Amino acid sequence: MADALLGPAEIRELAARLGVAPTKKLGQNFVHDPNTVRRIVAAAELTGDDVVLEVGPGLGSLTLGLLGAAAHVHAVELDPVLAAALPATVAERGDAAKLTVHHADALRIGRSALSPAPTMLVANLPYNVAVPVVLHLLAELPTLRGGLVMVQKEVADRLVAGPGSKIYGVPSVKLAWYAAARSAGRVPPAVFWPVPNVDSGLVAFANREPPAEVERRAVFQVVDAAFAQRRKTLRAALAGWAGGAGLAEKVLVAAGVSPQARGESLTVEQFAAIAAAAIAAGCGGKLSASGRRHEEVDS
Known part of the structure; x- marks a missing residue:
């Protein structure tokens, strides 16, 4: 060579x-x-x-x-x-x-x-x-x-x-x-x-295999919303996505994640758990304008 x-x-x-x-x-x-x-x-x-x-x-x-x-x-x-x-x-x-x-x-x-x-x-x-x-x-x-x-x-x-x-x-x-x-x-x-x-x-x-049996797009929506306002707690950062801060807190608690945590502290498995909890609760996916972006784009 x-x-x-x-x-x-x-x-x-x-x-x-x-x-x-x-x-x-x-x-x-x-x-x-x-x-x-x-x-x-x-x-x-x-x-x-x-x-x-x-x-x-x-x-x-x-x-x-x-x-x-x-x-x-x-x-x-x-x-x-x-x-x-x-x-x-x-x-x-x-x-x-x-x-x-x-x-x-x-x-x-x-x-x-x-x-x-x-x-x-x-x-x-x-x-x-x-x-x-x-x-x-x-x-x-x-x-x-x-x-x-x-x-x-x-x-x-x-x-x-x-x-x-x-x-x-x-x-x-x-x-x-x-x-x-x-x-x-x-x-x-x-x-x-x-x-x-x-x-x-x-x-x-x-x-590797995906870390959870949750649709990738749903997980990536949570990730995008969490980091669009990364200085805020997840309860506040996910409010637009979940349909309100109260709903965001409910989903986070169901997923075993503290509503006071920030996105930068979560593993990909925890983001998947949040997406799964949102699907089970029938909410989520309502990204605010500041959080809306194509799932594959850098942030």
């Missing part, structure tokens, strides 16, 4: 040849350090049977590393120039037969477009859509057994935060619904072109 990977000179030469300039709009920061690629691939702990879904392959530096470790790679690229060029880059340095390129928006791609079905998500995600992309793909692709994503360090910290942390919030709880997540290390800015003004972080996750 050492000879196949792209270094700084190859990345810049390829970009120049394609007339590509990284854009902030698409969140493009290309990895140009082969050792970082090797580190990501190793941390992903892929098997030779894995089918990898990579979002935002860019010029193909990580793609080449993944192809050396997996059975197949689906590369989803929004930029039409990069999507068109990737097969040729891989053909020069790797096994193009193991690659399928999708010129598509990762926030819209569905399972029917991905065959063979992906088993791992491994990607250097654009900073501006990292959390929505991860949550959308976990909801859409039940065949995923886990993954490793590189995101802005601040976002990585939020994704792996636990109850009681000041940075624990909507992304933390929603990822916990799907998977057990952990930090897999920091990535310095110098390995990217252009150099970002923030550190990046690696988040590894292993999928």
Whole structure:
């Protein structure tokens, strides 16, 4: 794999040849350090049977590393120039037969477009859509057994935060619904072109069964409402959702949660218990305007 990977000179030469300039709009920061690629691939702990879904392959530096470790790679690229060029880059340095390129928006791609079905998500995600992309793909692709994503360090910290942390919030709880997540290390800015003004972080996750037999959408509504006013007690924060502070208190007590608690102290299992209690009581789901948002969007 050492000879196949792209270094700084190859990345810049390829970009120049394609007339590509990284854009902030698409969140493009290309990895140009082969050792970082090797580190990501190793941390992903892929098997030779894995089918990898990579979002935002860019010029193909990580793609080449993944192809050396997996059975197949689906590369989803929004930029039409990069999507068109990737097969040729891989053909020069790797096994193009193991690659399928999708010129598509990762926030819209569905399972029917991905065959063979992906088993791992491994990607250097654009900073501006990292959390929505991860949550959308976990909801859409039940065949995923886990993954490793590189995101802005601040976002990585939020994704792996636990109850009681000041940075624990909507992304933390929603990822916990799907998977057990952990930090897999920091990535310095110098390995990217252009150099970002923030550190990046690696988040590894292993999928699991949902922690409760409650509809995900119902649980996520509770999460959104609780964190829309995170400084308030749950009795107050969930009032709009439940149909009144009294009803919110009734549901919380039935779920075994203190009405004086705050959302940042609850586990995903406790949020599920609140949703279940609301369903049993025939209330809930009345999000206020401040709490209304798509269930997969970052907060």
